[in-house]
Amino acid sequence: MPSDVNKGVAPSSKPKFWNDPDKRALLFQILMILTVLGFFAYIISNALHNLETRGITTGFDFLSQSAGFEILLHLIPFDATFSFGRTFVVGLLNTLLVSFLGVILATMLGFIMGIARLSDNWLIRKVATAYIEIFRNIPLLLQILFWYVAVLQPLPMPRQSIEFGAAFLNNRGLYLPAPVFESGFSVVLIALAAAIAATVMLVRWNRKRQDATGQRFPVVWTSIGLLFGLPLLAYLLAGSPVSWDYPALTGFNFKGGATVIPELMALLIALSVYTGTFIAEIVRSGILAVSSGQSEAAQALGLSKNRTLSLIIVPQAMRVIIPPLTSQYLNLIKNSSLATAIGYPDLVSVFMGTTLNQTGQAIEIIFMTMAVYLTINLIVSMLMNIYNKRMALVER
Amino acid sequence: MIINDTKLPDLPPPASTSGVIGWLRINLFSTPFYSVLTLVVGYLLWSTLIPAFQWIFIDSDWVGDSRDACTSGGACWVFITVRLDQFIYGFYPESEYWRINILFGMLALLIAALIYEGTPKRGLIAAFTLVIFPIIAFYLLYGGSFGLMLVETHKWGGLSLTLVLALVGIVASLPFGVLLALGRRSQMSVVRSFCTVFIEMWRGVPLITILFMASVMLPLFTPEEIDFDKLLRALIGITLFQSAYMAEVIRGGLQAIPKGQFEAADALGLSYWKKMGLIVLPQALKIMIPGIVNTFIALFKDTSLVLIIGLFDLLAIVQAALSDPKWLGYSIEGYAFVAFVFWVFCFSMSRYSQYLELKLHTGHGAR
Numbered sequence: 001m002p003s004d005v006n007k008g009v010a011p012s013s014k015p016k017f018w019n020d021p022d023k024r025a026l027l028f029q030i031l032m033i034l035t036v037l038g039f040f041a042y043i044i045s046n047a048l049h050n051l052e053t054r055g056i057t058t059g060f061d062f063l064s065q066s067a068g069f070e071i072l073l074h075l076i077p078f079d080a081t082f083s084f085g086r087t088f089v090v091g092l093l094n095t096l097l098v099s100f101l102g103v104i105l106a107t108m109l110g111f112i113m114g115i116a117r118l119s120d121n122w123l124i125r126k127v128a129t130a131y132i133e134i135f136r137n138i139p140l141l142l143q144i145l146f147w148y149v150a151v152l153q154p155l156p157m158p159r160q161s162i163e164f165g166a167a168f169l170n171n172r173g174l175y176l177p178a179p180v181f182e183s184g185f186s187v188v189l190i191a192l193a194a195a196i197a198a199t200v201m202l203v204r205w206n207r208k209r210q211d212a213t214g215q216r217f218p219v220v221w222t223s224i225g226l227l228f229g230l231p232l233l234a235y236l237l238a239g240s241p242v243s244w245d246y247p248a249l250t251g252f253n254f255k256g257g258a259t260v261i262p263e264l265m266a267l268l269i270a271l272s273v274y275t276g277t278f279i280a281e282i283v284r285s286g287i288l289a290v291s292s293g294q295s296e297a298a299q300a301l302g303l304s305k306n307r308t309l310s311l312i313i314v315p316q317a318m319r320v321i322i323p324p325l326t327s328q329y330l331n332l333i334k335n336s337s338l339a340t341a342i343g344y345p346d347l348v349s350v351f352m353g354t355t356l357n358q359t360g361q362a363i364e365i366i367f368m369t370m371a372v373y374l375t376i377n378l379i380v381s382m383l384m385n386i387y388n389k390r391m392a393l394v395e396r
Numbered sequence: 397m398i399i400n401d402t403k404l405p406d407l408p409p410p411a412s413t414s415g416v417i418g419w420l421r422i423n424l425f426s427t428p429f430y431s432v433l434t435l436v437v438g439y440l441l442w443s444t445l446i447p448a449f450q451w452i453f454i455d456s457d458w459v460g461d462s463r464d465a466c467t468s469g470g471a472c473w474v475f476i477t478v479r480l481d482q483f484i485y486g487f488y489p490e491s492e493y494w495r496i497n498i499l500f501g502m503l504a505l506l507i508a509a510l511i512y513e514g515t516p517k518r519g520l521i522a523a524f525t526l527v528i529f530p531i532i533a534f535y536l537l538y539g540g541s542f543g544l545m546l547v548e549t550h551k552w553g554g555l556s557l558t559l560v561l562a563l564v565g566i567v568a569s570l571p572f573g574v575l576l577a578l579g580r581r582s583q584m585s586v587v588r589s590f591c592t593v594f595i596e597m598w599r600g601v602p603l604i605t606i607l608f609m610a611s612v613m614l615p616l617f618t619p620e621e622i623d624f625d626k627l628l629r630a631l632i633g634i635t636l637f638q639s640a641y642m643a644e645v646i647r648g649g650l651q652a653i654p655k656g657q658f659e660a661a662d663a664l665g666l667s668y669w670k671k672m673g674l675i676v677l678p679q680a681l682k683i684m685i686p687g688i689v690n691t692f693i694a695l696f697k698d699t700s701l702v703l704i705i706g707l708f709d710l711l712a713i714v715q716a717a718l719s720d721p722k723w724l725g726y727s728i729e730g731y732a733f734v735a736f737v738f739w740v741f742c743f744s745m746s747r748y749s750q751y752l753e754l755k756l757h758t759g760h761g762a763r
Binding site for chain 1: 423430433441586596599600602605608609616617618619620700701703704715727728734746
């Protein structure tokens with residue numbers, strides 16, 4: 001028998017501090033903070049030294065210097081005399097423009113293809129499957145370059161433009177007639193606002209009535225009638241206060257109307273086609289996630305096929321669809337930065353590209369650009385969380 | 397009274413529900429709306445696919461050594477066949493092509509062995525592929541020792557560079573991803589918040605900004621004496637980006653492990669690292685494989701972004717070849733080739749991951 005068993009000293013109730021998980025954790029965390037701080041101190045001192053030897057002054061003073069370059073597309077007034085700070089805003093707005101349009105187009109395409117993939121029609125199903133399997137397995141950058149270099153650039157010169165009614169397509173872009181609003185147009189806007197307010201009230205009233213009596217009012221058709229009819233009526237009563245500015249060929253190019261530059265078109269097509277494949281898969285899995293018992297129960301209650309879809313399937317499917325859909329939207333916004341490959345003047349291209357090259361303020365510019373994307377990300381995820389809380393199943 | 401004991405033979409089903417006509421009726425013309433849709437879509441497909449097929453296969457030219465060989469009006473695949481070596485090996489010296497061939501041959505064998513379920517000792521092979529093979533690959537590709545000629549990284553390019561970027565990205569991000577995922581689930585608040593911030597920061601910004609950062613800011617952050625080459629900078633950026641995504645995949649896997657496993661390991665008195673290394677991670681890694689394959693597909697497509705910081709991966713090298721004055725005007729052929737190569741890789745990987753998901757779902761009662 002080992003002798004030390006009986007040797008008497010009761011084991012100390014206090015373990016050595018390296019055996020105490022709490023103290024060890026504390027020590028480890030302090031060490032980690034020190035390491036991280038040390039790492040940052042090291043790279044910052046390196047950066048300061050390197051900047052000094054290269055003669056770059058840090059700080060955000062460059063934002064007020066004049067830019068000295070033109071930007072292809074600007075939603076707010078801009079020319080070479082404006083400041084570098086203005087280039088940041090112009091780039092940001094262009095990013096938001098292409099993201100906004102891309103989100104709308106990708107959602108439409110994705111929902112159509114996702115539903116088509118579940119269609120009873122063999123041909124439609126196969127076409128949707130082929131679309132999804134082909135386009136999601138090809139890099140987005142390649143698709144952007146393909147549309148820009150291989151499709152839009154070889155289009156004919158302005159003189160030989162392809163005509164679609166009053167619109168013209170050539171290698172300088174798509175020229176559309178632009179509406180010109182005349183003085184009486186505010187009446188139409190007021191009518192539209194009134195129609196929206198009426199629709200909201202109608203929906204609320206219908207919900208209350210349905211809760212009380214179980215009867216439903218054809219809300220969808222009346223709202224569509226209100227939303228389109230009321231502005232149309234106002235438009236006609238005010239004597240059609242909109243005229244159209246048609247693009248016309250003068251000299252070597254078109255003048256007038258609205259222009260969609262080919263860079264924007266290529267980026268938009270590629271982004272929505274690529275993201276649409278992912279959205280289609282999300283929609284399909286969302287619809288499949290609603291168990292077949294739900295639609296059978298709806299049938300047993302005697303609901304029509306459309307009612308089953310709009311009252312039973314879609315609300316439940318949306319709960320599954322929305323979270324991954326949002327992350328696809330975020331991906332689309334981030335992917336819009338690939339614009340820089342074809343020269344669409346988005347934030348990365350204008351600010352991180354041209355402005356960085358002109359000023360050399362790498363650290364400030366890269367941090368500002370990253371901060372923009374991070375902020376967009378945070379805002380969208382916050383909205384997402386709010387939505388999720390509202391939509392979450394109330395479990396009893 | 398007439399009694400017929402013999403059963404009359406079954407009548408065949410009505411012609412409208414069986415055979416070709418039945419199939420057409422059920423699948424293509426079930427309602428008037430579907431009939432119209434079928435006809436419209438069918439017409440559109442007919443009028444685009446037939447010319448496309450003709451352009452790609454029938455009217456195309458495959459052999460030759462200059463654009464003069466392209467006379468038949470269809471696709472000019474001569475553009476691809478003439479430059480195929482460059483598209484695959486980049487600017488790697490021609491006498492050293494065998495090194496790339498051996499390397500990717502080896503890799504193909506290893507992957508085949510890993511995919512085939514009957515291979516003995518798959519765990520060992522996986523460890524070899526993840527730990528020892530990258531070292532071999534580095535010496536084989538870069539050279540400079542063992543009597544191999546040194547090939548500097550700016551000569552790497554084409555498909556082989558694409559594969560190098562994607563594979564290094566995935567292999568290097570795996571350990572970081574595991575650490576970050578464990579950190580995000582840690583009890584220690586400092587570790588947890590640090591890992592969360594790190595992951596969310598890299599996931600919140602586009603890969604391009606990270607590549608820009610790696611190529612512009614990294615030289616500022618390091619002492620002047622250290623000079624990273626362009627490829628290494630891109631790889632650092634890709635690894636940072638990828639490890640954040642990897643961490644989220646691994647976290648998903650960790651969350652799928654039942655709590656009882658953790659508690660049982662604690663009850664046995666295992667330390668944290670033993671608990672994770674022996675009990676949790678082996679189970680989690682198995683169910684994470686489809687997720688890892690999916691992030692690998694995303695990474696594989698994303699490697700094409702290095703074009704923007706001036707590396708010559710498959711897409712960039714084809715893009716450069718398109719501006720060769722001798723071959724102007726063959727952009728569709730060039731992009732179609734790149735698209736085809738990427739598609740073959742990504743499609744087969746996504747099929748593999750779907751197959752794995754199906755396989756893993758059966759036999760798990762929990763789902």
